[in-house]
Amino acid sequence: MSTVDQRLLDAARAGAAAEVTAALAAGARVEARDAELRSPLLLAALGGHVEAAEVLVAAGADVNAQDHRADSPWLVTGVTGSVAMLHVLLPAGPDLKLRNRFGGISVIPASERGHVAYVREVLRVTDTDADHVNDLGWTALLEAVILGDGGRAHQEIVELLLAAGATPDLADRDGVTPLAHAEQRGFAEIAELLRDAS
Template identity: 80%
Template sequence: MTTNEPTRRLLDAARRGDAEGVRAALADGAPVEARDGELRSPLLLASLGDHVDAARVLVEAGADPDAQDSRQDSAWLVTGVTGSVAMMRVLLPAGPDLTLRNRFGGVALIPASERGHVEYVRALLDETGIAVDHVNDLGWTALLEAVILGDGGRAHEEVVELLLAAGATPDLPDADGVTPLAHAERRGFDGIAALLRAAGQQD
């Protein structure tokens, strides 16, 4: 890991969201793909803090949205966790790999669905070709995560609606053969169960 002064300033500026500091450090020779002790790039640090202006400077300088750290996080994957539509849109022109997997084998859509990030899920499905039925290492799709790890409230109902409208397979089971509908019924998520039953009847 390079630890010269411009590199330190770049990493610190990205972490703080100081867009002008990022620009100045780059102008002074800091590598756009510098890494900190946890292998986080400046763009990943900006994404973690939802520092959109700093991220824009880095993207314009050619930063890689797919550069992964020691936890397999990347600037792109982190948007699925934060639910930041603005950051997602800043990163899209950099051509992120929509198939890039996090440490759980999931794509950005899965953590976003788990967390009930409705507007992010909507934008991601509308503006990219991300695989709606991607299965992670746990054997779960975005639809399954929205049910299994969601709270059954309105946000997760909306996520389920969006996923189904985007073509998610309503009866694709988990690794144990349990369907999203069965999980919803077990958890007493009546609204989600109704959506899944209706989608299953349309199939």
């Protein structure tokens, strides 16, 4: 790898927007990759470095470029829950059907992790499929119930997904519905939301 490409990767990882600009001006490739095939934009997105990401998007960075783990800049916004990064990347045309290594789209890890603001915004400003099923056979709604803690954040996410048209009784591979999972876990508030939506 060229020294200038490494300079760009290091700057993106550190969130040093001015250094990103300088490295690009010195001839660094906007799609340079590190040993794990992470692009500068992916490194910026992982670190929540909004200004560095803005520079890279303006330079034409690929918002869908995936690394060896199938992460892309857009997909990792669902992991980090960064609404600011979502808005930086959205104009770059993310592929909303691009899948992560679990076969999921960004709203699924966001729902699992309780990123309420992100789930609200991605459902509001994109046509993300609220019923997307990942390789485990789980939707965002199922992940919010199965992997959530039943608390207020996950209750709000269930409300948001249902309001966005998520199918309340779309079961997992074993035929277990979100409601049945909620009841098994003693998540009374979520169970009530799901009953009301069915």
